[in-house]
Amino acid sequence: MKKIFIIDYGYGNLFGLKKALAYAGADVVVSAYPADFSGAAALVLPGVGAFGEGISEFEKRGFKKAVLDAFFSGKPLLGICLGMQFLFDKSYEFGEHAGLGIISGEVKQLSVQPGTFCKIPHIGWNALWPPDGKNSFSGHLLDNVTPGSQVYFVHSFVGYAASAADVLANTRYCDSVFPSVVCKANTFGVQFHPEKSGAVGIQILKNFISLL
């Protein structure tokens, strides 16, 4: 069976992700060794924490090449939360840090007018909406996902895609709208945690797995 590799670069709680992918039908391996990745049919790039430290560790362990190779060879790649943010050109979290440049755009702080109920970080369930007022999602990752379906977010920063074509879904939080699902060829980024998003999350993982 084709294997999906979860990249373990020391950031992110991988246990739940592994369980969810397995539940969704994948043969999952967690690996901290880039050399293994040539054997992967798809890659998942998780992440929780600060961009600067995260990407520094990610690169130090040699994953940058593995991920860029995957992208250029059309291997399915899913970035989750901080992992999605890595896909962008750069991030402004605690300084300026270069990302992988797969998706053009920048990662900035979620711009929300602070107030009662409008708290940072954005923690909780929120809805996915097709961009441009469309009434269904395009892109394979969101097959069978109804517009308005809710998924679980935990973040303070978001990746703003430069090209609207790269955005598969937006999410509204207080007075702010941001991309919650991005895509370039076979590389996908989700700002939320599909492994914590109940049935909707499992559906999205299933869709990803079906790309293999």
Place this chain on the structure above:
Amino acid sequence: MDIPKIIRIIPRLDIKGANVIKGVHLECLRVVGDPGEMAARYYNQGADELIYMDVVASLYGRNNLLNIVEKASQNIFIPLTVGGGIRCLEDIRNILRAGADKVAINTHAIKNPDFITEAAKAFGSQCIVGSIEAKRISSGKWEAYTDNGRVVTGLDVVEWGKRLVSLGAGELLITSIDQEGTSKGYDVDLIRSIAPHVCVPVIACGGAGNPQDLTDVVKNGHADAVAAAHIFHYNQYSIQAVKEQLKDRSIPVRMAAGNL
């Protein structure tokens, strides 16, 4: 007021040994069920998150939940917060590795506030929930307790809550000892005294008896999320029924058509 985001409904399971128990005013140990069964039931009914609290961890100086957490995270794909007796980074690491997403810390944070900062640095603020057990001492004033409501600290709850956030807690879980287990409603004033003054989400806990109580603590207390035990454990209301009623009262909730 218009509530601009989805309010999370979180069943709280107090655990002693192998059982879910339910006390009153955080006292006594009546067994109400099996943690795995109850977690699965709540997940299927549409719970947004789960909280597991080991209520005797501080008493016995032990951590007992790892097996229970592992089992729960097998087939439950919503965030799980685990608390009770967390004293060092290793404890947090083990609990997260067992499948939890967040840890709730009370007693040890009061003993050593720097622990919150260390933990937030190591695991991220979003992982660290500052947990407060609050008892009213006079109108508008509450005192913080530790050891599952056994030891008084002299700390003012509002001040301590703010401090926890500045130390690095990504959320606050506030439990009213006065209301806990009584089904007489949340301590709305308690939540109101903190929630609007901290920039992180506040989870209200203690006293829910019916959906109107949840409505009150959100609309008037400004809780970002509500935790409840009694009404769910004793099957007084299903999670779905509670969410329907909240929706009717203009509180946005996640209406999942079953989780599986």
Place this chain on the structure above:
Amino acid sequence: MLSNQLSSPPHYGLPRQVTFCKKCVIPNTRPTASNEYTHHHARGHDYISFDADGVCSACRFCEAKFDGTIDWLKRENELISLLDRHRSRDGLYDCLVPGSGGKDSIYASHILKEKYGMHPLTVTWAPHLYTDIGWKNFQNWIHIGGFDNYLFTPNGEVHRLLTRNAFLNLLHPFQPFILGQKTFAIKMAARFGIPLVFYGPSPGENGGNTPITQNKYIFTDAQQASYKSAGFRLDYIDDTANYDQIYLGGKKVADYLKEGVLEGSLSPYLPLDPRITREKNIEFHFLGYYLKWVPQECYYYSAEHAGFEANPMRSEGTYSKYSSLDDKIDGFFYYTTYIKFGYGRATQDAAQEIRHRHITREEGVALVNRFDGEFPQKYFKEFLEYIDVSEEKFWQTVDEFRDDSLWKKERDSWVLRHKVAL
């Protein structure tokens, strides 16, 4: 072995060898109830019995509650028959429930009223010094639970004198309270013509030598001869007894009178003429005989039905919050027990919870080793003022009562020779 090292036999008949129950955490030094009216310094006690397997009588008693030995349906029917015979048809009180507004008396009075249609009169002998939580719970018992109540507060000067003497002579400051409380119930039953009085649990639940088949206190000599418990002997004040044979606070009543204390002042503590008890057919039943008694369930019930609140923080000397909350000097009852008999409040709470399967023996041992013997510092000053004893004299007296067989001096501290272990 140990006895060779002792300079004298253990005080008050303590067992020579201290052992702990195999199932709970109680030691064999736990005294059973005794006739406090004959209690003076040199008198011995009886102690809880352990069977051949090293299990205490309280554990066996509680086992029987859960293992099918007792037919609870049958017992409830016995209760119903008893109550049917007494239930008032004219609105007057038909049973008496003595208590403090703690979880036990709330449960007993409320269930008799709500479930069984009785009309209880509740009576209370005031604690020495009410705690805030105690007074609040007492009021809630009456106002939320819904009961008529007579609160008797004994003459403060007399009560303090007796308590002081009890502390100095017996290291048992609660003795006058215990005596007064018990006899008050009977007197009120007699005064109001209420022959049926309910206590909560049977003494056997905690190690009193009362078998599970006993449903009420036994008063007559003949009946009592078959039981070891002398806790409720009322029949000694007859024509032959006199004030030289009755002790209060470890001092003869005759001596009090010689010193100018009025007989009338002491009468609240002296028992009712047993002939009146017999004439009026007053009976003290244990509700715990008829209904399965689980203290934590009493707590839940009381919280639900009468607004009962646990202590805001754990009681000193233990981990629990739901028991024995209403008297500022409660802590000294438990502490003096710890000194005299080598076990404290945590031991008692843990033993009860083990017996009712809320905690395991391992957990009990951990709790005892962590909390037992913790000094009740919070109201120490008030206690000293109450009994008019200096701190120096307090410790002097406490140390006098430490038996060699239980205590040893290690460097500068007193340490128990025996600790409960797994």
